[in-house]
Amino acid sequence: MDRYTMRKRIIATSLNKKRFLSGVFLTLLATVVNAQPFPYQQAGLPVSQRVDDLMKRMTLEEKIAQIRHLHSWDIFNEQTLDKEKLTAVVGETGYGFVEGFPLTGENCRSSMREIQEYMLTRTRLGIPVFTVAESLHGSAHEGSTIFPQNIALGSTFNSALAYRRACMTADDLHAQGMRQVLAPCIDVVRDLRWGRVEESYGEDPYLCGIFAQSEVKGYLDSGISPMLKHYGPHGNPLGGLNLASVDCGLYDL
Structure with a gap:
């Protein structure tokens, strides 16, 4: 092989190596760029900026889904999560x-973790889901600590007990993988025939408000999101029937 031919081969080999390395570099660069989180996924950005970015990316269907409740009977077979x-x-x-x-x-806890992992990795935008529990007087899940109902707690006129109960209940909720609780119940009882009297702190709006405030603070201080319920006149349904219509005016509210 003469020098000229050898030189051409060396140059060609060098160019091929450069092209190969350039291709690898561009591939890695594209991977890094694609791996960059969207603004709504960056915890260091202002909340308002993250929310604006997320809302722009969401479809109408995805927005509606965020106010919907996934019921256990839709995805569980008794105690087992059905992934299909x-x-x-x-x-x-x-x-x-x-x-x-x-x-x-x-x-x-294990089931809620699996569901949360699905929401984060299998949905288009990876928005985490609120894990929710009923907890009127302790978490509703078997094995939890149960406390007196609200009507009994209200009769003590000691709102500090509502705070302590919420803090203790929060320990169970965290252990169960829950982050939101459907409590406190702030309904004001106006009809003793109503079948949910025990869920209320009583018939006095001021008393109900003071106890609810203490319970909410207990949950928030313990890292649990409380959802106050229900609507204002919910404790005065016609005929005492739960979820029946309510006949009231602004004065009653």
Whole structure:
């Protein structure tokens, strides 16, 4: 092989190496760029900026899904999470809330973790879901500590007890993988025939307000999001029937 031919081969080999390395570099660069989180995923940015970015990316269907509640009977077979049902119901859209009322406290945490992982990795935008529990006088899941009902607590006129109960209940909720609680109940009782009298702190609006304030503070101080319920006149349904119509005016409200 003469020098001229050898030189051409060396130059060609060098160019091929450069092209190869350039290709590798561009591939890595594209990977890094694609791996960069969207603004709404960056915890260091202002909340308002993250919300604006997320809202612009969401479809109408995804926005509606964020105010919907995923019920346990849709995705569980008794105590077992059915992943095929979860995929069929949620798809890539996501959900705002999920509960697991039939689950034991022990089984609840692992199931909620699996559901949360699905929301973060299998839905289009990876929006986490609120894990929700009923907790009028302790978490509703088997194995939890149960306390006196609100009507009994209200009769003590000691609102500090509502704060302490919320803090203790929050320990169970955290252990069960729950981050939001459907409590406190702030309904004001006006009809003793109503079947949910025990959920209320009593018939006095001021008393109900003071106890609810203490309970809310207990949950918030313990890292649990409380959802106050229900509507103002909910404790005075016609005929005492739960969820019946309410006949009231502005004075009653």
